[in-house]
Amino acid sequence: MRVRPRRTVQLLLFLGFLALFARTAYRGQDLLDWPVHLVFRLDPLAFVAEALAVGREALDPRWLGALVLAAATVFLGRFFCGWMCPMGTVLDGAGAGLRRVVGPGRRLRRAPAALAPVVLVGLVAAAAAGLPLLGLFDPLSLLLRSLTLAVHPWLDAGLKAAIAVADRASPDAADLLYRWLNPVLSFGRPRFLTAGLTAAGFGAVLALELLAPRFWCAHLCPLGALLGLLARIGPFGRSRAPDCRPCSACGTACPTGASAADPAEPGMCIQCGTCASVCPRAARRPGPVRPSSPVPRRHRRAVVAAAGLGLAAGLFPRIRAAEAETGPYLLRPPGAKGEDEFRKRCIRCGACMRVCPRNALHPTLLGAGLGGMWTPRLVPRLGYCEYHCRLCGQVCPTGAIGYLAEGEKERWTIGLAVFDRNRCLPWRSGRNCLVCEEHCPTQPKAIVFDRDSGRPGLKLPRVEENRCVGCGICETKCPLPGRAAIRVTRENPLSLEIFF
Amino acid sequence: MTPLSRRRFLGLGLRAAALAPWLPLPLARPARAAPVPRPLAEVRGEDPAALVRTAVGKLGGMAAFVRPGDRVVVKPNIGWDRTPEEAANTHPAVVAELARLARRAGARLVRVFDRTCNDARRSYERSGIRAAVEALGDDGVRLEYVRDDRFVVVALAGARKLTRWPLYRPALTADVLINCPVVKHHGLTGVTLAMKNLMGVMGGNRGRIHWDIAESLVDLNLAVRSHLVVVDATRILTRNGPQGGGTEGVRVANRLAATTDVVAADAWGARVFGVDPMEVGYIRRAHERGLGVADLGRVPVR
Numbered sequence: 001m002r003v004r005p006r007r008t009v010q011l012l013l014f015l016g017f018l019a020l021f022a023r024t025a026y027r028g029q030d031l032l033d034w035p036v037h038l039v040f041r042l043d044p045l046a047f048v049a050e051a052l053a054v055g056r057e058a059l060d061p062r063w064l065g066a067l068v069l070a071a072a073t074v075f076l077g078r079f080f081c082g083w084m085c086p087m088g089t090v091l092d093g094a095g096a097g098l099r100r101v102v103g104p105g106r107r108l109r110r111a112p113a114a115l116a117p118v119v120l121v122g123l124v125a126a127a128a129a130g131l132p133l134l135g136l137f138d139p140l141s142l143l144l145r146s147l148t149l150a151v152h153p154w155l156d157a158g159l160k161a162a163i164a165v166a167d168r169a170s171p172d173a174a175d176l177l178y179r180w181l182n183p184v185l186s187f188g189r190p191r192f193l194t195a196g197l198t199a200a201g202f203g204a205v206l207a208l209e210l211l212a213p214r215f216w217c218a219h220l221c222p223l224g225a226l227l228g229l230l231a232r233i234g235p236f237g238r239s240r241a242p243d244c245r246p247c248s249a250c251g252t253a254c255p256t257g258a259s260a261a262d263p264a265e266p267g268m269c270i271q272c273g274t275c276a277s278v279c280p281r282a283a284r285r286p287g288p289v290r291p292s293s294p295v296p297r298r299h300r301r302a303v304v305a306a307a308g309l310g311l312a313a314g315l316f317p318r319i320r321a322a323e324a325e326t327g328p329y330l331l332r333p334p335g336a337k338g339e340d341e342f343r344k345r346c347i348r349c350g351a352c353m354r355v356c357p358r359n360a361l362h363p364t365l366l367g368a369g370l371g372g373m374w375t376p377r378l379v380p381r382l383g384y385c386e387y388h389c390r391l392c393g394q395v396c397p398t399g400a401i402g403y404l405a406e407g408e409k410e411r412w413t414i415g416l417a418v419f420d421r422n423r424c425l426p427w428r429s430g431r432n433c434l435v436c437e438e439h440c441p442t443q444p445k446a447i448v449f450d451r452d453s454g455r456p457g458l459k460l461p462r463v464e465e466n467r468c469v470g471c472g473i474c475e476t477k478c479p480l481p482g483r484a485a486i487r488v489t490r491e492n493p494l495s496l497e498i499f500f
Numbered sequence: 501m502t503p504l505s506r507r508r509f510l511g512l513g514l515r516a517a518a519l520a521p522w523l524p525l526p527l528a529r530p531a532r533a534a535p536v537p538r539p540l541a542e543v544r545g546e547d548p549a550a551l552v553r554t555a556v557g558k559l560g561g562m563a564a565f566v567r568p569g570d571r572v573v574v575k576p577n578i579g580w581d582r583t584p585e586e587a588a589n590t591h592p593a594v595v596a597e598l599a600r601l602a603r604r605a606g607a608r609l610v611r612v613f614d615r616t617c618n619d620a621r622r623s624y625e626r627s628g629i630r631a632a633v634e635a636l637g638d639d640g641v642r643l644e645y646v647r648d649d650r651f652v653v654v655a656l657a658g659a660r661k662l663t664r665w666p667l668y669r670p671a672l673t674a675d676v677l678i679n680c681p682v683v684k685h686h687g688l689t690g691v692t693l694a695m696k697n698l699m700g701v702m703g704g705n706r707g708r709i710h711w712d713i714a715e716s717l718v719d720l721n722l723a724v725r726s727h728l729v730v731v732d733a734t735r736i737l738t739r740n741g742p743q744g745g746g747t748e749g750v751r752v753a754n755r756l757a758a759t760t761d762v763v764a765a766d767a768w769g770a771r772v773f774g775v776d777p778m779e780v781g782y783i784r785r786a787h788e789r790g791l792g793v794a795d796l797g798r799v800p801v802r
Contacts, residue, residue, distance in 0.1 A: 433710050459688065
């Protein structure tokens, strides 16, 4: 069998990515050793996003790997895209599979050169003007988010359904299956708000493979574009050697269309080496080329237009009244920065949602404004914040959710639980319930009960506002059907922050 | 023999899967009519494992309950993400010792589980029960997480309120169910003990039974019988129950009791906690409905 070094490297790194993903879960330890957000340490786009959010503060040793990768790209080109990026590997695999099933189809006539800089510049301009959506399109974010919110829960549900069938036939066999599969199974039954939309978006990116291999990477990916800009200013590229007799084999075989030009367009070349391997005369090879400007000359106008449009888009939330209507139930994870900084920092990777042991963190759709799409929020009716748990702050790659130490977490106030006395059973029907009080984790409890002199034995629950941390376990466990009779609101009696 | 074709294999598999849900399940057992006072062993001391050994010994040893080859369930309270000192869960040494004794009596398999209130992984970990069970180094003792595909909806015989409910099949099909609660304060019922500990085999939105907790708990315990009840009063959580937090409300009592009568067990626990058993709604109703004997004066205490 022919050894294909690129495929081998891609596969190994992708398996590593999956291993990190699997380990990003509570398995008995309060501190995670290998959380999946480590991949973002190599992501220069994540660094750019953080720099746009917090300015010079982003210059932090955490980003050393990303900066080294950026520097290496100047000399080596977009090797990250061809050899390392897990999204690229997924696209290679999905593309091969799709083309096998659907057939090669009519290939899109290639766009003449990289349009991705236009996307990148537009997103950066929008973020600078106040619409931070860079992370939504970061390929590592996109992959991790899609895996977390849709792909993995779907596979997980399938495996568990199979185990449940096996359990009817032989519980012992099911036990065994369960233990074998344990490293890849979720603990509970993960399900997420926006699962459908997230899956559709991911599916659309995969389907782009039918237009052309690596269409996403060559034409849309903002990280690819950023690396492409760096590659273009570098002194090396792939060009034709003097003994080339132009047969166009390289240009036809090139997945991204970079080799249609000579030298190969470094902004699109992902260093896969296909050109060299198909060249009948071994004449296509790396070598020195003249560095050029980051953006191809003929795209400059498009880039300037994108910057203008991006700025305009970034200003749009300021005239959108719905932005002010975030509602009383928008709760952020424990340790989250103030709302504005939180939205700017968050790169929508979904790592916090992945690691949350109670499946309590879900993406916001429009509830936090346009700039808050796919940022995490706590939805207590679906899951509560575990009192002693502080995992989400550990896996956040950008510090949108800050790290909380032991003891600090238990004092962090997410919101305030408020009773709806019109629905709460003891209040409305005079019957005892107290499930909320039973579960309240603070010491002493934030939910207490009053007695009614007219009705002996009746316990009427009430919230001690300065004790409530807003973990939401009361709302999760409230036994009423549908909406709970106690809900956590964004109020925080201990902090003024939501009022400015 | 002709090899199984893919088509035939899939066909057989689908048919088996379609039939599987109709496999008969054992029905819940009805309770016996007239409760006869049964002995209760009461012990004091500082070593929880030794307390378990002595108390079970006074009832004739574990061999009186577990026959060789039995499948045993040990159902402690592991409801909360709390440490042993915080007294919200059964003491890990009590749990491990019960499992060990059951295995020594010849149990084929001992399952230990609880449907927890906090995250099960955190609760198993921080209660110390996972470490204690693993320290036994015995493959025949399994600390398991409750899986929601193993709940079956059961009609509860003789029930007044809780007529149908999803219950945990491994608990229903076990040969021996050992119920080992910890004595704790509870906002609604005053004190929580063995009868309420059995809520750990309930699926669904079980908080719902708070709306008529006394009647519901009797219904549950009539249908799911605890063959041996070991009440852990080594530490007692006296306030902020049932999950406490910190050690301020914890009283070290160094006591433990074992009996086969879940009502007598709860009556004993209530007494140790410091309340009159007949003032606790579910204990009084259990006594009245003949689940067991709450009148400790009639119970032979050893």
